[in-house]
Amino acid sequence: MQRRENYLYVGMDLHKDTHTAVLANCWNEKLDVITIENKPSEFIKLVKKVDKVALKLGLSPIYGLENAYGYGRSLAVWLIEKGYTVKDVNPSLAYDQRKSAPMMKKNDEHDAYCVATVLINQLHTLPDAKPEDSHWTLSQLVNRRDTLVKDGIRLKNGLHEQVSVAYPSYHKFFCDIDRKTALYFWKVYPSPGHLKNKSAEELTAELKAIASNFSKSKAQFIMDCVHNDGDTIREYQESRDFITQSLARCLEQQKEEIALIDSEIEKMLRYFDYKLTTIPGVSTATASKLIAEIGDIRRFPSADKLARYAGIAPIKFSSGGKGKEQSSKQGNRELHGLFYFLAVSMVTVPRTGKPNQPIFYAYYQRKISDGKTKSQALVCIMRRLVNIVYGMMKNKTEYRPLMVDDDAAEEQ
Template structure:
């Protein structure tokens, strides 16, 4: 067991441009404060000052970084490579420490002191910082993809706004506004004025070069819809046409970028050797998000711990021996959302009447027959998925369907 009096505690408040360090002994006495710039050349200056103070006091330095996977990741990696002990301090713990003071105050030095206090009080329970490059790189790729997807939604909404004026019936001849043929059409024919004197056969040949399954009847239908809409040309139409063409070009570029990011994500997934895509309904994008949010699976000793981290496990609220379990609103909400939407996809029944995943659907129906509400049954599906994902990542195994007979469930 580590003895608290043997350490010099360094609490770090981390920011984009600068880091603030406060040196504290085991009696919560502030000894010194150091401010450095957030760049590797400054890290050695911090280490030298800390080592000098630790040598003078005959103590071993131990660092506590508030969120060692954000702005302080570079510092955490540098310290670990130099052999220092680095603990990851959850920002919520430092926040609670600040609130516990009779008069709450907020500045970088005090924040660093609160981190050091948490480090002292929870020395034996705080996790070691393990900022691995593979998870960090994958999470950045996932964030980049999410940003591109959100940009695509914004661009599509803008394109809908523009073409709904020029082509009021556009939904009748283009179900998806961002398909290849649709984007080609918006770029070259942003308003009906560009279709004047345009032969049907010529437009048919243009579309056929993009999509071989295009029919001549489709082109005739476009002209019929445009004729039925009437005159939609207004003043300054050229400027609005430019907006439509610009949005179409951006959407094309956005789709190309997503394809490139997906290829890079697929290459990164090979380094992990996980087989999450063998789960029905789990795409490469979903698998990469799960791995990025979970991180190193070895930090969770059991599936129960992973479920609690994702906010899926219930929490018991009691006092005086009385209480009940309630659903948790804490935990990693991104991971919680991933398991939720994955659970919904597992029990969805399309128009054909056949469930997407009969095994999960049977398990879902069984839970409802036992008296659970639909949201509660979905939570049961989520909890089962946590067990499956945990087992697959822990053992690097493929998905193996579980059985629902005799109330016995077995998963990989």
Template sequence: MQKRENLLYVGIDLHKESHTAVMVNCWNEKLEVVVIENKPSEFRKLVEKINRKSNHLGLEPIYGLENAYSYGRSLAVWLIEKGYIVKDINPALAYDQRKSAPMLRKNDEHDAYCVATVLINQLHTLPDAKPKDNEWTLSQLVNRRDLLVKDGIRFKNGLHEQISMAYPSYSKFFSEIDGKCAMYFWKTYPSPVHLQAKTAEELTIEFKEISRIAKKDKAELILDCVQNDGNTFREYQESRDFITTSLVRDLEHQKEELAGLDQEIEKILLSFDYKLTSMPGIGTSVASKLIAEIGDIRRFSNADKLARFAGVAPVKFSSAGKGKEQSSRQGNRQLHGLFYFLAVTMVSKPKNGVPNHPVFYDYYMRKIGEGKTKSQALVCIMRRLVNIVYGMMKNKTEYREPIREEKQ
């Protein structure tokens, strides 16, 4: 174990364009301040200044970065590759250190000093920074995919708004507004005025070029609905038609980008050698989100710590030996939402009445029988899922179906 008095503590406040580093000794004395731009050519200058100071004092430098996985990721990777010790400082710890001062100050130099103070006080409990390229790239792909999915929802809502004015009965002939035939129809016939003199036979031929299963009944239904809706033409119809076709183009582009992203995610998932998709209910999208949010599974020594990180484990509030456990509102809320989604999926019953996962459903009903509410029973399912996901990632094993207890 390293002795605190033998180290030179370097706290770094990270920003998009620049970083501020403060050198501090074990007695919390500020020695020097260095400001650099956030680019690799400046990193060497920072290290050279720190090395000169550490050699002069006969100390070994140790770096503390406030969230080494965001703006400071490039610096963290560079320092680790050069063989330096880099600790990841949770921003909440630096915030608490800053708030504990009798006079509140907020500037880059003081923030860096607070990071260095946390590094001194919690040296042996802080985690090492381990920014890996595959984990970072996967998280970027997952974030990009989430944004595209949200864009698709906005585009479809906008298309619903436009189509409902031009075709009030559109839901009768297209159950999915973004299907192949539907997208072709909205782009070619954004309003009924473009359907004038169009016969059912001609429309059927066009649909068959898009989908082989297109039938004449579909075209006849469209024309009948348009006729029964009456005249929906309004002034400035051309401008609204442009909006409709523009939204269709956006949806088509969104689908192409989404398909490309899914391919990239599938490729990068191979580098992790995890077999999460072998578990029912976990597809490529959910598996990639789990890995992106959890990161390096080795930083959790057991499943209990992963459960606390995900906000699944209860928190005990007590005083004078009295108190009770309550559900946690802390932890990674994205990861918490993923486990909640999985728990609901496991105990859900599709239209056939058979639960998606009989073993989890039996466990869910048993907990309800013990007096727990449905929400509490779902938390129990989430806790079990945490154990399973942790074991699969830790040992890189496939999912093994639990033995189902036969009812007496």
């Protein structure tokens, strides 16, 4: 057991450009304040000053970093490589410590002192910081992909707005506005004026080079729709044509970038050797998000801990022996959302009338017949999925569906 009086506590408030450190002893006495820039050359200065104070007092330095996986990741990696003990302090803990004071104040020095106080009070329960490059790199790729997807939605909405004016019936001949053929069409023919003197045969030959299955009847249908729409040309049409062409070019580039990132993510997934994509409905993108949000699976001793981390395990609120379990609003909400949408896909029944996953669907219906609401039944599905994902990541096994009893895991 670590004895609190043997350590010099260094609480770190981390920012993009600068870090602030407060040195304290086990009696919460502030000993010194150090501010450094966020770069390795400054890390050496920090360590030298801390070691000097620690040597003078005969103590061992221990560092507490508020969110060691964000702005402080570089410092955390550097300190660990130098052999120092680094604890990860959740920002919510420092926030609660700050609010506990009779008069709340906020500045970098006080924030760092709150981190140091949390480090002192919860020394034996705080997790060690383990900022691994593999999980961090994968999370960066996932974040980059999510950003591009959101940009694509914004670009598509803008393209819909422009095309709906020039081609009111566009949805009849191009259901997906961002398909390869459609994007080529919007670039070359941003408005009906560009189709002037163009025959269906010429349009067919041109678009066949983009999509080999493009037919003459489709080209004639486009021409008929344009003719039936009437005159849609307005003033400053050239400028609006430019906007349409620009949006189409951006969407093409966005699709190319997503394809490159997907390829890079697949390389990273081969390094982890997890087989999450063998789960029905789990794509490469979903698997990468799960791994990035969960991190090192070894930090969770059981599936229950993972469920609690994801905010899926219920929390009991009681007093005087009375109370009830309620759904948790805490935990990793990104991970919670991933398990939720995966659970929805498991119990979805398509138009064919056959469930996507009969085992999960039967379990879902059984929970509803037991008196649970649909939302509560979905939570049960999410909890089973946590067991499955945890077991597959822990043992690096493939998905194996099994028919089992209600009280056991439905699949593993």
